[in-house]
Amino acid sequence: MSDDTNRHQVGSQELYRQNILDHNRHPRNKRRMEDASVTHRELNFSCGDDIELFVRTEGNRVADASFDGHGCAISQAAVSMLTEHVHGRGIDELENLTDEEMGQLLGVEVGPARRTCAMLGLEALRQALKKLREDI
Amino acid sequence: MTLRIMAIDIQKIRGQFPTLVDASRRPYVFLDTAASSLTPRPVIEAMGRFYTDFRANVHRGMYTDSLRATEAYEAARSKVAGFIGAEAEEIVFTRGATESLNVAARGLAEGLGPGDEVVITIMEHHANLIPWQQLADRSGFTLRFLPLGEDFRLDMEAARQTIGPRTKVVAFMAVSNVLGTVNPTEELIALAKAQGAATVIDVAQAAGHLPLDVTSWDCDFLALSGHKMYGPTGIGILYGKRPRLEAMEPQTFGGDMILEVTKERSTWNRIPWKFEAGTPHIAGAIGLAAAIGFVEEIGIEEVVRAEERLAAHALERLQSVPGLRLYGPAGGVRGGALSFAVDDIHPHDMADLLSKQGICVRGGHHCAMPLMRELGIVGTTRASLGIYNTEQDIEDLIQAIHEAKRIFG
Numbered sequence: 231m232s233d234d235t236n237r238h239q240v241g242s243q244e245l246y247r248q249n250i251l252d253h254n255r256h257p258r259n260k261r262r263m264e265d266a267s268v269t270h271r272e273l274n275f276s277c278g279d280d281i282e283l284f285v286r287t288e289g290n291r292v293a294d295a296s297f298d299g300h301g302c303a304i305s306q307a308a309v310s311m312l313t314e315h316v317h318g319r320g321i322d323e324l325e326n327l328t329d330e331e332m333g334q335l336l337g338v339e340v341g342p343a344r345r346t347c348a349m350l351g352l353e354a355l356r357q358a359l360k361k362l363r364e365d366i
Numbered sequence: 367m368t369l370r371i372m373a374i375d376i377q378k379i380r381g382q383f384p385t386l387v388d389a390s391r392r393p394y395v396f397l398d399t400a401a402s403s404l405t406p407r408p409v410i411e412a413m414g415r416f417y418t419d420f421r422a423n424v425h426r427g428m429y430t431d432s433l434r435a436t437e438a439y440e441a442a443r444s445k446v447a448g449f450i451g452a453e454a455e456e457i458v459f460t461r462g463a464t465e466s467l468n469v470a471a472r473g474l475a476e477g478l479g480p481g482d483e484v485v486i487t488i489m490e491h492h493a494n495l496i497p498w499q500q501l502a503d504r505s506g507f508t509l510r511f512l513p514l515g516e517d518f519r520l521d522m523e524a525a526r527q528t529i530g531p532r533t534k535v536v537a538f539m540a541v542s543n544v545l546g547t548v549n550p551t552e553e554l555i556a557l558a559k560a561q562g563a564a565t566v567i568d569v570a571q572a573a574g575h576l577p578l579d580v581t582s583w584d585c586d587f588l589a590l591s592g593h594k595m596y597g598p599t600g601i602g603i604l605y606g607k608r609p610r611l612e613a614m615e616p617q618t619f620g621g622d623m624i625l626e627v628t629k630e631r632s633t634w635n636r637i638p639w640k641f642e643a644g645t646p647h648i649a650g651a652i653g654l655a656a657a658i659g660f661v662e663e664i665g666i667e668e669v670v671r672a673e674e675r676l677a678a679h680a681l682e683r684l685q686s687v688p689g690l691r692l693y694g695p696a697g698g699v700r701g702g703a704l705s706f707a708v709d710d711i712h713p714h715d716m717a718d719l720l721s722k723q724g725i726c727v728r729g730g731h732h733c734a735m736p737l738m739r740e741l742g743i744v745g746t747t748r749a750s751l752g753i754y755n756t757e758q759d760i761e762d763l764i765q766a767i768h769e770a771k772r773i774f775g
Binding site: 245300 | 712713715719722730731738745773775
């Protein structure tokens with residue numbers, strides 16, 4: 231009925247690359263931030279992913295970003311990578327960060343089933359920056 | 367286990383399901399029947415015949431095709447009635463168990479107010495929870511939950527204390543779509559009846575897997591979906607005891623459900639048609655009847671035996687995986703939903719990793735978020751069984767779980 235050899239070849243999991251697994255196991259910047267300029271919590275109810283993003287700005291740059299929460303490996307790795315990526319970048323630039331660029335950060339093709347997971351951190355960043363804009 | 371030749375020829379059964387015989391799909395292991403079962407050829411063909419041979423609307427057509435469509439549609443109703451031990455007029459066709467539960471809840475809530483209580487269980491599917499929650503907000507009655515006791519089964523001591531003089535309705539699932547728990551239907555109905563409360567049974571997970579008999583249960587309402595028992599999507603039934611249906615007002619208005627309409631007012635058709643406004647899902651009803659025929663041909667007793675045997679085997683194999691936690695009864699009488707978590711792998715990652723190895727399961731809260739909260743988890747990975755599943759499917763699942771464990775290291 232089934233071919234085990236074939237199955238395990240299919241099982242070389244493109245989406246679960248070492249890079250993603252590493253970020254999931256050892257998330258970067260996973261800490262709450264006391265002096266954040268803005269925070270935003272983003273939930274993915276279908277998965278139960280739950281992240282809170284903290285951003286501290288200096289002038290119109292992001293001086294520090296961190297997150298807290300839990301969820302699937304894709305959502306956690308993505309937000310972990312994002313906190314590294316935004317460090318030191320201009321707010322204007324980050325406001326224009328696209329889904330495609332987020333996909334490039336992840337370095338893998340994300341199918342429709344996992345898109346919300348992969349984009350959860352980016353969505354949190356967008357909402358946080360929007361709040362920041364509204365405050366100014 | 368008795369030594370005897372199994373009466374069921376699983377390979378012959380599998381041969382009737384197009385996706386199972388399609389070699390180009392392999393590896394392909396379907397373990398998601400609790401969400402929606404596969405559909406066998408006899409069902410697909412019966413529905414096809416409606417569209418190719420006698421495609422016409424039901425009721426009031428004078429020409430042959432319409433008469434034939436009406437005959438097939440009403441014969442489907444009788445088939446369902448026979449399947450659950452009811453009379454044909456007690457069967458209302460709906461879009462599925464969700465709609466059935468909504469209709470029953472709205473009908474029963476009519477007479478409820480402050481001081482009244484509706485009792486459900488913590489393991490309910492959202493379809494048997496949210497309607498009551500909404501109606502409680504509007505009507506002021508109180509919604510109460512029966513908790514879990516040991517081994518993921520209902521706490522029946524709590525049930526005896528909760529179901530009391532204020533209880534007006536007891537509504538519950540016969541089999542859990544998450545835990546696989548088979549609830550003590552007869553005992554719960556007896557507790558309800560002792561208080562004069564109405565009973566609503568959600569058999570979405572039981573139909574096609576366990577025998578159903580509304581006469582011996584003596585329940586007031588029963589909700590069933592076609593697509594979880596080898597039938598098409600978009601069709602289900604609400605069974606209501608005749609006096610219950612007669613007393614209940616229709617909730618959807620339009621064609622076919624009326625007796626007479628004037629500019630000022632309308633009077634209703636007899637049951638069950640007063641609940642079936644508009645052109646019904648004729649092909650769906652015909653398909654559902656064919657699905658019942660499919661199950662009956664195998665024999666429900668044989669289905670029960672085969673699934674119980676496979677579930678017991680699956681439980682044993684799952685529990686052999688290091689780091690696997692099972693969410694559901696570890697043995698005894700249980701349904702085919704097998705929920706689990708492995709190490710700290712998130713259920714969506716697990717379901718995704720399994721899917722990449724050709725294993726179709728589901729990860730998440732399975733439309734039972736209060737139950738997940740009660741269990742202190744965000745979700746589970748769930749494999750669920752149908753009549754076409756084999757021990758090889760379970761082996762493939764176990765191998766794929768090991769592979770997922772390896773990847774997550």
